[in-house]
Amino acid sequence: MAQKPEQASISKALEVATLAAGCFWCTEAVFDQLKGVVKVESGYSGGNVPNPSYEEVCTGDTGHAESIE
Template sequence: MQTYVLAGGCFWCLDAAYRALEGVVSVESGYIGGSAPSPTYEQVCTGTTGHAEAVKVTFDEELIPSDVILDAFFTMHDPRQLNRQGNDVGTQYRSAMFPADDAQRETFERAAERAADWWGGGLVTTMEPLGDWYPAEDYHQDFFTKNPGQGYCLAVAVPKVNKVRARFGEYARR
């Protein structure tokens, strides 16, 4: 098993898209990269804590390659948008990767290089230290499954899930 911590906009979208892939064992939404201890969603939304909305993705490398996990990350968000994804604006929506060790950092850097080619350059994705992880409140966990008719999910999460399913169909859950 391998676990990656990644931030690329609203964690509801990342969570939903990763849960659509076979081999993903668990996804936890949470906060990382900031200075305030045990931040709440409301605090993170102010943009003053320094935390990013992120996901902790645990996957079985025998079922889904790490490159697919990372290429899906760069597919489900626009890594050229600084501190935003669409209408979600603020440092809490930044594109960031949090490697656990040097091996992960190298894997993440290679993925960012591939993504720079697809996106035509201009990536603003940062590599940040894997600091303290704070799980998001329970109502944020698996939000899309619990709230499939919610407006944000329909307008923003569904297209991202569909994009990942289309690009990585052989790994899509049936």
């Protein structure tokens, strides 16, 4: 079945979402398996320490949240 022109352009568009939900390794694994998800990257959102390490974020002192995009 042929798609309408507006449907074809919508299906080719990519959108980005940033989500924070606890451990980013677990969240990344779940979203990586979802149909339609092209790429999942782990990182940190917010915070007040530039370029924190994983260990620093885990202390809770940097203000960052583990997140995926």
